[in-house]
């Protein structure tokens with residue numbers, strides 16, 4: 336779903352032939368523009384033109400690195416998902432607004448048509464020509480907009496559903512960004528803790544050593560007990576040795592059957 340939306344955005348800005356670029360761009364990692372050009376089977380200039388167009392709207396960002404030998408810059412690109420989604424949302428809101436105006440106009444105003452010339456006039460213009468066609472002289476007929484309005488309302492419903500989807504995607508992306516920020520903050524805090532209270536960590540390590548010593552003493556006491564256990568162990572070993580030849584005999588019997 337997200338990719339479909341991103342492709343729509345890129346198509347709106349740079350044309351249908353540019354939509355494939357969405358598959359090559361990443362949200363986390365910057366991608367070398369020469370890699371993008373190669374995969375799109377375009378020249379580096381064609382690729383840059385597409386990327387610059389999208390970049391004008393802030394929907395991709397870049398970092399650049401200088402080639403030490405050749406002295407020129409290579410750009411590395413990243414897609415800005417949240418900005419792309421917000422761009423799409425604004426575009427959708429405009430469409431919804433325009434359509435609502437159109438529906439209202441069709442529902443409240445009268446329009447006249449000439450069926451022969453396939454012309455449509457507003458009521459004011461029809462009045463100017465005394466309700467006759469300016470081209471052929473036929474009498475204009477009042478247009479029935481019910482079907483037209485019904486279709487526009489269907490489209491409006493679809494656009495509103497798209498908007499709900501889009502807002503859901505925006506919510507997901509905002510949460511993703513917040514999680515990343517939170518992680519970075521935690522990392523910084525951990526780094527601060529490690530740097531400042533050195534004395535406290537030293538004290539803790541001393542305590543740990545003393546505990547270890549106590550444990551060692553206890554463990555040495557236990558050792559003699561273990562020895563008695565060891566004496567008991569060889570006995571079952573003998574039993575096992577006796578069992579083994581039995582198994583071998585069985586195996587041999589099976590072989591002879593074959």
Ligand SMILES: [Zn+2]
Pocket residue numbers: 449450451452453454468469470471472473
């Ligand atoms: Zn006409």
